Amino acid sequence: MLGDEEWTTIDATLIHWFYLTISRDLFHAVVTDGDDALAVWTKLNGLFTDNQLQRGVFLQQEFFGSHQLDSSIDDYYMRLKKLADELRDLGKTISDDLLLTALTAGLNEEFGNAASNLTLIPEPTFPKVVAYLSLEERRMKMAKTRATHIALTVGTSSGGPPPPSSQALAAPRFSPPAASYGQYPPPAGYF
Structure with a gap:
């Protein structure tokens, strides 16, 4: 052959x-x-x-040490899902409960209230929780946008400094410098 x-x-x-x-x-x-x-x-x-053991150790460290930081919920859960898939390829079982635990443990501080509300979801699954967190992320972004818009509106309509008066725009009155009087102060009632 x-x-x-x-x-x-x-x-x-x-x-x-x-x-x-x-x-x-x-x-x-x-x-x-x-x-x-x-x-x-x-x-x-x-x-x-040949290096399954080392890859497994590194992937587990990365999986359990993952934090959302500044990334979006979508980016964060996709990173966790990818790591879980790679661990499964090595024969390490990553259950849905373990995925949920890692996801909620790594959420940033902005999702503190949302994380506590996860207990209210009946029979939570990874997809259900991700959908809830994505909606919560959108709600928080809209609230920030609204707050910024309101602050700008208030700052420009009523909260800003008063407009300059017509007297302030007039030419300043002349007052001679103190040095022009010599060493002696001006007599009382001079001005």
């Missing part, structure tokens, strides 16, 4: 597919001249499965 032209074409096609689907640096690090598709697949598979 080594000399079979059809098999050589299929082998070259598979190697080309590996080349197009993984990073070029990784491909060049793994592949050597004369490798067939099986050898390339074996090397790539070994590269990703």
Whole structure:
């Protein structure tokens, strides 16, 4: 079968597919001249499965240490979901309850009230909680926008400084400097 032209074409096609689907640096690090598709697949598979323990440790640390910080709810839950999926690929089971725990533990302070309201959701699931938090995030953004708008409106309509009076716009009265009187003060009643 080594000399079979059809098999050589299929082998070259598979190697080309590996080349197009993984990073070029990784491909060049793994592949050597004369490798067939099986050898390339074996090397790539070994590269990703030989370090499962270390990957699992790092992914668990990242998963349980995730915090929302300044990211949106959508970005935060997608990061958690991606990490959970990667852990599942390594054989680590991430339950829906564990996802919910990690999600609520990492929420920023703005979601303090929303996090306490999660206990009111009957039979909470990860998708239900994410939907609730997304709506809460929209509500908080609208409240901030409204508060900013009201502050600007109040500041420009009635809360701003009074307009300058016509007397303030008139030319200032002249008063001679103190040094023009010499060393002696002006006599009483001079002004």
